[in-house]
Amino acid sequence: MGAATDLVWHAESSLAAFDAVVLPGGFAHGDYLRTGAIAALSPIMAAVAGMAQAGRPVLGICNGFQVLCEAGLLPGALIANRDLAFICRSIEVAVVDSGSMLTAGLEPGEVLRLPLNSYEGNYVDPSEIGRVVLSYREDPNGSQNAAAAIANAAGNVVGIMPHPERASAEWLGSVDGNRLLDSFLKAAAA
Amino acid sequence: MKVTVAITRRPEIADPQGTTVRRALHDLGFAEVDTVRFDRLLTLEVDGSDSETIRQRVEEMCERLLANPVLEDFVVEVDR
Amino acid sequence: MTLDQEELSEETAPTLHGQLGLTNDEYQRIVGMLDREPRPAELAMFSVMWSEHCSYKSSRAHLGRFPTEAPWVVVGPGENAGVVDIGDGWLVAIRIESHNHPSFVEPFQGAATGVGGIIRDIFTMGARPIALWDSLRFGPQDQPHNRYLFRGVVSGIASYGNAVGVPTVGGEVAFAEHYSSNPLVNVMCLGLLRAEDLVLATTGRPGNRAVLLGAATGRDGIGGASVLASASFDEVAARKRPSVQVGDPFLEKKLIEACLELYERDLVIGIQDLGAGGLSCAISEPTSRAGTGIDVDLDRVHTRESGMTAPELLMSESQERMLAFVEPALVDDVLAVAARWEIDASEIGTVTESSEVRVVAGGEPVAQLPATALTLDAPRYDRPLGAPSWMEDLWSNTVHFVQPPDIAGSVLQLLAEPELGSKARIFEQYDHMLFLNTVVGPGHDATLLRVKGTQKGLAVSTDGDGRLCYLDPLRGGSRLVWEAALNVALLGAEPMAVVDNLNFGNPEKPDVMWQFREVVEGIAQACEFLGIPVVGGNVSFYNETSGLDIYPTPVIGMLGLIEELLLPPPRLDRAEEGMAIWIVGTDWAVNLAGSVFEKVTFGHVGGRPSAPDPTMGRAVLGTARRLAAAGAPVLHDISSGGLAIALAEICIASGVGADISYNDWRHLFSEDPHRFLVVAPESVEANDLAQDEGAPIQRLGSMGGAELRLGRFTLDVDAMSDVFNSNFA
Numbered sequence: 001m002g003a004a005t006d007l008v009w010h011a012e013s014s015l016a017a018f019d020a021v022v023l024p025g026g027f028a029h030g031d032y033l034r035t036g037a038i039a040a041l042s043p044i045m046a047a048v049a050g051m052a053q054a055g056r057p058v059l060g061i062c063n064g065f066q067v068l069c070e071a072g073l074l075p076g077a078l079i080a081n082r083d084l085a086f087i088c089r090s091i092e093v094a095v096v097d098s099g100s101m102l103t104a105g106l107e108p109g110e111v112l113r114l115p116l117n118s119y120e121g122n123y124v125d126p127s128e129i130g131r132v133v134l135s136y137r138e139d140p141n142g143s144q145n146a147a148a149a150i151a152n153a154a155g156n157v158v159g160i161m162p163h164p165e166r167a168s169a170e171w172l173g174s175v176d177g178n179r180l181l182d183s184f185l186k187a188a189a190a
Numbered sequence: 191m192k193v194t195v196a197i198t199r200r201p202e203i204a205d206p207q208g209t210t211v212r213r214a215l216h217d218l219g220f221a222e223v224d225t226v227r228f229d230r231l232l233t234l235e236v237d238g239s240d241s242e243t244i245r246q247r248v249e250e251m252c253e254r255l256l257a258n259p260v261l262e263d264f265v266v267e268v269d270r
Numbered sequence: 271m272t273l274d275q276e277e278l279s280e281e282t283a284p285t286l287h288g289q290l291g292l293t294n295d296e297y298q299r300i301v302g303m304l305d306r307e308p309r310p311a312e313l314a315m316f317s318v319m320w321s322e323h324c325s326y327k328s329s330r331a332h333l334g335r336f337p338t339e340a341p342w343v344v345v346g347p348g349e350n351a352g353v354v355d356i357g358d359g360w361l362v363a364i365r366i367e368s369h370n371h372p373s374f375v376e377p378f379q380g381a382a383t384g385v386g387g388i389i390r391d392i393f394t395m396g397a398r399p400i401a402l403w404d405s406l407r408f409g410p411q412d413q414p415h416n417r418y419l420f421r422g423v424v425s426g427i428a429s430y431g432n433a434v435g436v437p438t439v440g441g442e443v444a445f446a447e448h449y450s451s452n453p454l455v456n457v458m459c460l461g462l463l464r465a466e467d468l469v470l471a472t473t474g475r476p477g478n479r480a481v482l483l484g485a486a487t488g489r490d491g492i493g494g495a496s497v498l499a500s501a502s503f504d505e506v507a508a509r510k511r512p513s514v515q516v517g518d519p520f521l522e523k524k525l526i527e528a529c530l531e532l533y534e535r536d537l538v539i540g541i542q543d544l545g546a547g548g549l550s551c552a553i554s555e556p557t558s559r560a561g562t563g564i565d566v567d568l569d570r571v572h573t574r575e576s577g578m579t580a581p582e583l584l585m586s587e588s589q590e591r592m593l594a595f596v597e598p599a600l601v602d603d604v605l606a607v608a609a610r611w612e613i614d615a616s617e618i619g620t621v622t623e624s625s626e627v628r629v630v631a632g633g634e635p636v637a638q639l640p641a642t643a644l645t646l647d648a649p650r651y652d653r654p655l656g657a658p659s660w661m662e663d664l665w666s667n668t669v670h671f672v673q674p675p676d677i678a679g680s681v682l683q684l685l686a687e688p689e690l691g692s693k694a695r696i697f698e699q700y701d702h703m704l705f706l707n708t709v710v711g712p713g714h715d716a717t718l719l720r721v722k723g724t725q726k727g728l729a730v731s732t733d734g735d736g737r738l739c740y741l742d743p744l745r746g747g748s749r750l751v752w753e754a755a756l757n758v759a760l761l762g763a764e765p766m767a768v769v770d771n772l773n774f775g776n777p778e779k780p781d782v783m784w785q786f787r788e789v790v791e792g793i794a795q796a797c798e799f800l801g802i803p804v805v806g807g808n809v810s811f812y813n814e815t816s817g818l819d820i821y822p823t824p825v826i827g828m829l830g831l832i833e834e835l836l837l838p839p840p841r842l843d844r845a846e847e848g849m850a851i852w853i854v855g856t857d858w859a860v861n862l863a864g865s866v867f868e869k870v871t872f873g874h875v876g877g878r879p880s881a882p883d884p885t886m887g888r889a890v891l892g893t894a895r896r897l898a899a900a901g902a903p904v905l906h907d908i909s910s911g912g913l914a915i916a917l918a919e920i921c922i923a924s925g926v927g928a929d930i931s932y933n934d935w936r937h938l939f940s941e942d943p944h945r946f947l948v949v950a951p952e953s954v955e956a957n958d959l960a961q962d963e964g965a966p967i968q969r970l971g972s973m974g975g976a977e978l979r980l981g982r983f984t985l986d987v988d989a990m991s992d993v994f995n996s997n998f999a
Contacts, residue, residue, distance in 0.1 A: 027433040029214070030520025032207040038214045086428050086699040117701045119432070166703055171837045202489050202575060204588065206518030213612065260376045260514050 001178070003185050010042040020057040020188035021048055023064025025117070025163060035078060035120045036066035045071050057101045057187040058157045062118055065150075065159030074150055074159050076125030082142030086119040090173055092137040093148045093162060100133045100151035101187035102158040102180050112176035114162035116140060121161045123147045133158065156187070191241065192269040193248050195232040197257045232256060241268040286310075290317035296649055303643050311629060311636035314581035315550040315644055322811055324547045325648035328777040329809040332787050335794045336804040342766060343803050350391040350471055350543065351461070352805025354767045356831050358724050359465050363397040366458040366732075366769045366827045368810040372491070373455040375514060377422025381455050382430035382517040383589050388459040389436055390543035390592065393526050396469035396533045397461030400705055401719060402431055403732045404441035404457050405771070405825040409450030411688055416445075419453045426517075427457075428699040433519035434526075438700035439708050440717040441732055444689045448736065452815045456771040456808075458732055458827045462721065467533050473560040473595045473621040474539030480553070480564060480619035481604055484525050484591040487549075488574035490515040491587035521590045521613070528611040529592060537600050537607065544591040550584045550644065552593040553619065554627055557641040563624035564641070568631040570618045580631040595621065655783035664741060667876035669868060674935040677983040680871055681914050682993055684939075687870055690911045691997025710839055713923075715907045716757040716830070718839050727835035729763035731828050734771075736821030738864045738879050743785045743822050746864075747792025748882045749943045753909055754828035755800055759891045760905040760946060761839055762898030763830025768797055770807040770826055775819025777811045785822040793824065799884040800891075836899065844903035845924035845949045849973045852956050853913065854897075855890045855945035857968040860936040866911050867939035880942045889965035890944040896959045897948055904949035912939040914980060916947050921978050922991045929979040930971035938980060949973060 008015065015021055028039035039045075045067075052058045052073050060068040068074045081087055095103050095110045106112075112134075123130070123143040134149035141161075149160035164177030199205055208226040215223045238244050245268050252264040287297045290313065300308050300316050308316065322328060338346040344361055345353035351365035369384025385402060392399040404427055409416035431438045436459070473480075490513050532538045540560075542552045549571070557564050568583045578586075596604050601617055608615035622628075627644070629637040640647075684690050697712035709727065710718035716731035733754045739746030755765040770793060775782040797804060813820040838844070862868045863877030897905055904924070908916045913932075921928055932938060947970075948956050960967035971979075978985040 026435060027520065027523070029210055030206065030433055030518070030523075032210045032520065033214075038210065041214060041218065086432055086701070088701050088703065089694075089698050115703055117703060163703075166706060171709055172703075172706065200513075202513045204485070204488055204490060204516040204518070204574060206516060206521060209518075210520060258376070261379070261516075 001181060001185060003188065008044060010039070010044050012044050013047060015044070015047040015051055020184065021051055023048070023060040023067050025062030025064060028063055028067065031120070034070065036063060036070040039067045040070035049073060052152070052157045055154060055156050057184055059102060059184055060159040061163060061165065062161060065161055066120060068157065068159045073157050074152055075127050075130045076123055076150065078120045079122045079124055080120050081122050087121065087140055088117045090114070091116045091140055091162060093134040094137055095133070096135050097131060097133045097151070100131070100155040100158050102149065102160065102183055103133045104187065105183040106179060111137065112179065113167065113174040114164060114177055115166040116162045118161055123150065123161070134160065191236050191238060191244055193234040193236050193244060194267045195234065195248060195252060195256060196229060196265045197232065197252070198229040198263050199227060199261055200263055203261050244268050287313060287317070290314070291321060292317050296320060299649060303647065304639060309636060311580040311584055312639055314585045315554070315637060318547045318550050318585055319554060319644040320648045324551060326809055327649050328651050328653055328811060329772070329786065330650050331652045332790045333807070335790050337794065337797050338803050338805065340803040343805055344468065345395070347804065347806050350394040352767060352769060353395060353468065354805060354829065355465070356721070356726060358726070360721060360724065361397070361463050361465055361468060362728065362829060363392050363395040363461040363463060364458070364767065364769055364827065364829055365391045365806050366456055366771045366825065367391065367808045368771055368773060369455045369457065370453060370773065370810050370813060372515070373419070373423055373453050374451070377419045377453070378426040378429070379514050379516055381423040381426030383515045384455055384457045385427055385430045386434070386517045386519065386522050386589055387545045388457045389434060389522060389526070390545065392459045392461035393529050394469070394471065394541055394543045394592070395461065395463065396467040397463035398530060399436045399459050399461045399526065400707060401460045401717070401730070402436050402438045402457065403717070403730070403827065404438065404455070405732045405734045406441065406443040407449040407454035407734070407736065407823060408445050410445055410447060413450065416450055423453060423455055424696055424699060430517050430519045432701045434522050435704055437702045437704035437708060438697070439702045439719070440712045440730070442734060443693065443696065444734065444736065446736060446821065448818065448821045450815070452813055452820055454773050454813070454820070454823060456734070456773070456825045458769065460730060469533055469538065470540055471542040471556045471559065472540035473556045473562045473564065474597070476562055476621050476623040477598060478539055478621040479596050479598055479601050479617050480566065480621065481594045481596050481601065481615055482571060482591060482618045483528070483594055483608055483613055483615045485518060485521055485588050486572045486574035486614060487578070487583060487586050487588045487591070489513050489578065489582055489586060490589070492582055492585050515587055515589050518590050524611045524613055525590055525592060528607055528613055531607055532594065532604060537604050538594045538596055540595045542593045544593060546587065548584065548586045554641045554644040556595065557621070557625070557627060558645040561625060563622040563626040563628070564619050565622055566619035566629045568629060570616050572614050572616045580629065580636040584629070653777055653783045654780045655787055656780040657784050658781040664876055665878040668863065669872050669874050675871060677935060677938065677980055678985050680867065681918060681985055682990065684866060684870055684911050684915055685918060685990055685993045687866060688997055690866060690915055692995045693997070694995065695998040709837070710761065710841060714842060715760055718761050720835055725834045727763070727832035729758035729761035729830040729832060731757040732825060733757065734823055734825035736823040737869070737875060739785070739789055739824060740821040741864045741875070741877065741879050743788035744792040745879055745881050747789035747824055748796040750824055750826050751793055751796035751800070752882050752887050752943050753907065754826045755891055756894060756944070756946060757907055758828050758830030759894040760898065760907060761830070761832065762836065762895055763832045764895065765800060765802050765828055765830045767805045767829045768802055768826055769805060770824055771810070772807065773810045773813055773820065773823040773825070775811070775814045779819070782819055789822055789824050793826070796882065799887070836901065840898055840902055840905040842904060842906060842920055842923035845920050845926055845973050847926055847974045849903070849949050850952050851928060851930060851970045851972060852948040852967050853945060853970055854893050854948060854960050854965050854967050855886065856942060856966060857937060859940035859942035859945065860934055861940055861942055862936060865939055865941045882943050886944045886965070889963045890946065892963040893960045893965040894946060896963065897954070897956060900954055900959065902948055902950040902954050902956070904947070906947045908945040908947060909941055912941050913947070914938040918978055918985070918990055920947065920949060921987045922994050925987065926973050927975035927977040927979070927987050928971060928973050929975070931981055
């Protein structure tokens with residue numbers, strides 16, 4: 001998409017060279033103990049927290065979302081899907097709030113088709129302070145308020161459970177993810 | 191009656207989750223941790239008054255469903 | 271089973287070798303080779319290396335029948351994986367393996383460690399593993415134990431595959447009474463590598479060091495390969511269960527990345543994964559290939575449990591371990607890479623000129639024997655075989671139909687069968703999108719992967735069969751290869767290599783050995799006709815429970831290459847209102863022997879299935895490739911369930927009806943080979959292409975409406991969809 005990117009090793013401590021950071025999906029530390037719990041202790045997470053505080057865009061996708069919750073950069077937690085099974089299929093989400101860096105380029109009510117690929121995608125937030133920016137049109141996993149993406153109050157830290165980067169070409173079945181990633185890159189360039 | 195069932199992975203069976211968490215604890219400076227094992231604790235409320243009967247019934251539950259006999263041992267405790 | 275030294279006194283040794291799965295004759299052979307009684311550690315090594323699973327002692331006499339050579343074959347059978355050249359400097363590594371017996375003992379961990387093992391076979395070759403397939407067989411799902419096994423296996427595959435980060439992109443599953451309490455779990459993995467990164471399991475020069483990487487060794491699966499996979503399932507259940515191997519996908523993920531870094535930086539000479547046969551296999555196979563020897567100090571092996579004996583260390587099947595052969599000056603670099611990836615590593619031995627495997631423990635020698643004694647000099651058996659006496663009866667046992675069935679009712683009944691219904695509830699538990707290479711994923715005849723950085727595509731299928739091979743193993747084996755080839759051709763690919771997994775009953779029964787030879791012959795004949803090599807395989811014998819052998823069940827993994835990937839490719843969901851429907855291949859097929867229709871509607875499995883026809887087969891394959899290249903939106907193989915089910919699947923996937931006519935209702939349900947459906951606009955000149963290739967083609971009808979009309983019978987597409995999608999609910 002034209003942006004320069006680099007991978008940063010978990011034991012590094014600085015993100016000074018970057019405008020924005022993405023915590024990607026995966027199974028960091030095998031999801032052992034709790035999803036994202038051990039990764040949230042990685043040395044690099046202090047720098048991620050610093051970027052979040054400085055108002056820079058911080059995006060967590062899938063496992064990255066879980067890490068942001070474990071690290072306390074987003075409220076709430078992600079637990080096992082309602083049906084206790086991994087879900088790998090395309091779903092629809094609606095924009096609820098365009099006040100986050102990820103959804104700034106979209107209008108509330110717009111519908112996007114994105115792949116969902118997770119076991120612990122069921123969002124719970126007893127505090128009710130998580131700001132839902134995208135919601136599932138048909139609840140696949142039991143998430144509170146059908147939340148598919150959550151932002152912090154400032155809107156610069158966003159966790160999203162479906163994968164926008166997997167909806168980036170026609171032959172993958174959807175290009176809707178590019179609209180979210182465009183917003184993210186605009187925020188990164190600002 | 192309240193019954194607790196401790197289901198433990200047999201000592202000779204590998205526990206990758208425990209090994210990974212042990213490493214994370216060491217990274218945090220808890221170097222004294224020698225082993226971490228992920229076990230399960232179940233609590234059941236069971237109707238009945240004879241604790242020995244209850245124990246036998248719950249042990250049967252463990253054998254037939256609650257524990258995986260290939261990987262796990264179990265200990266049943268009935269509150270008196 | 272205990273392996274304490276005291277129990278190995280002269281009097282009890284013969285009993286011990288029996289417990290370890292060695293026959294008296296084999297024990298005498300060992301004594302003859304060594305010219306003395308074997309020591310306990312040596313006996314342990316022989317027991318695993320001479321097991322059916324590691325030595326292929328019953329099958330090797332027949333496996334030589336397979337064609338294995340072609341100009342594009344870089345590595346054929348015998349290494350950890352087959353490797354073929356797909357051009358532009360890219361190689362593909364591919365391998366299939368069974369984990370039937372471990373999955374019977376503990377379905378979740380059995381399947382999970384099966385996935386882990388096959389992935390290691392691929393990155394051992396220097397390749398990055400990019401995709402997984404599973405071919406599964408279970409007993410009927412109305413029995414609770416069969417359900418437990420099925421669910422455990424699916425969860426195990428999902429759990430390990432998703433966490434290790436290799437997408438599960440396809441596979442197949444079938445159910446029959448013959449697999450009750452005798453599940454088949456075959457896993458296939460494919461990897462990509464640059465030609466210059468190929469690594470073989472060799473030791474290199476004397477003086478090189480052996481470095482053990484990965485999990486600490488415990489008493490996992492001691493006797494797994496020999497005792498488990500070489501005994502019937504009853505004996506396995508009755509025996510004290512060995513410690514089940516537990517998979518660690520996170521460690522495996524780190525091992526993949528660490529090993530790929532070792533290859534990238536040229537830090538290793540060769541590498542061997544530790545699977546069945548554990549350390550015994552990892553020290554003897556590379557040395558016997560290289561003509562070298564090795565000195566190993568077991569005290570240096572990092573262990574998970576204390577007090578492990580030498581035989582236990584040599585037999586352990588602890589997962590996620592690799593043995594790397596390294597030049598002495600580079601050992602520190604290798605250890606540093608391991609440390610960065612947080613992987614335990616220990617230097618355990620040195621390559622020697624002696625061509626002997628010498629093992630010490632506690633400072634004492636515990637084993638000294640020629641490496642080839644464990645490998646090349648393992649016994650080979652030409653076991654007695656003969657056509658079963660019941661074969662002729664089976665062929666003449668056919669159903670005589672007095673009147674046509676209720677076609678619409680039969681179609682719905684077939685769609686409700688677990689074998690034919692939607693598999694979405696299974697494959698949605700697998701991440702099949704990882705790496706974003708998956709162009710056509712699960713739920714189609716074959717998987718289509720793109721090769722990043724090139725124009726190329728890989729079409730890959732796994733096809734297994736038990737029923738046809740039971741009715742006629744020669745025809746069944748051959749038809750399976752033809753079917754797999756057609757499946758990849760329907761995506762526009764040229765078939766280029768086969769891997770096979772041969773699952774059979776007890777090889778000590780002449781019936782079973784005959785089935786084995788016939789299936790091998792059938793596969794070999796089809797491969798010869800097609801000009802494609804077998805680049806790897808696996809044999810699983812002793813799949814029997816209570817004296818009942820499973821159906822002879824080969825599984826074929828077919829790799830096809832597309833030089834220039836055309837997007838979008840043919841898919842089941844691309845049919846549209848008004849498109850024409852053709853059948854390519856024979857449209858007069860009436861043979862129902864072995865069909866799902868006969869089994870489901872009449873509860874009957876009998877008769878003799880049709881033979882494949884190589885001339886027809888080739889013409890049909892050629893037509894399939896040309897139609898794919900011409901942009902035909904839907905191309906679908908006619909196999910299980912026949913024409914009616916193939917068309918119903920297109921209607922369900924595309925959400926549109928169809929209207930076709932037929933002459934004989936049996937055409938709708940026959941599963942005769944070399945046939946496929948084309949759905950395309952009239953502008954795709956299907957007739958011309960087929961005639962050009964010499965394949966029969968017949969216009970059947972058109973897509974349209976909300977109903978599937980088969981002559982005078984009508985099925986609502988939504989109703990079919992509900993039945994189809996309720997599978998495994």
